[in-house]
Amino acid sequence: MIKVEFLGPIGLNPIELNIKTINELSESLKQISAMDQWIGISAIAINNKIVTQSEGYILYDGDVVSILPPVCGG
Template sequence: MIKVEFLGPIGKSPIEIEADTLADVSVKLKEDETIAPWLSKCAVAVNDTMVNDRNFELKDGDRVSILPPVCGG
């Protein structure tokens, strides 16, 4: 089981899903119409490490963080 957390203004509580790769996570998250619009804009971290590879393999207990862009000054 993988824990997915949504940071910043996404406003969604963490969920737990079955997934082998980040691509699997993406497919499952696109099914949720409140999350889908954010996905193309967000960065992703696995266990607090930024990851760009959708084929990144996940292990049971991993934490995937969906990080929306932030405006700052």
């Protein structure tokens, strides 16, 4: 199982999923209606490291995936 945490204004409680790839993560997140506005614009971190080339990335039991919404500021 992996833990998925949603940071900042996404405002969802962490969940645990039994998945192995980022593609499976994306499909699982599409089932959560509150994620509609965040899918496609949020960054993904795996074990506190931003993953830029996430296609095909393999997840392992105990991994923590963080969904990071875009940041605005001035």
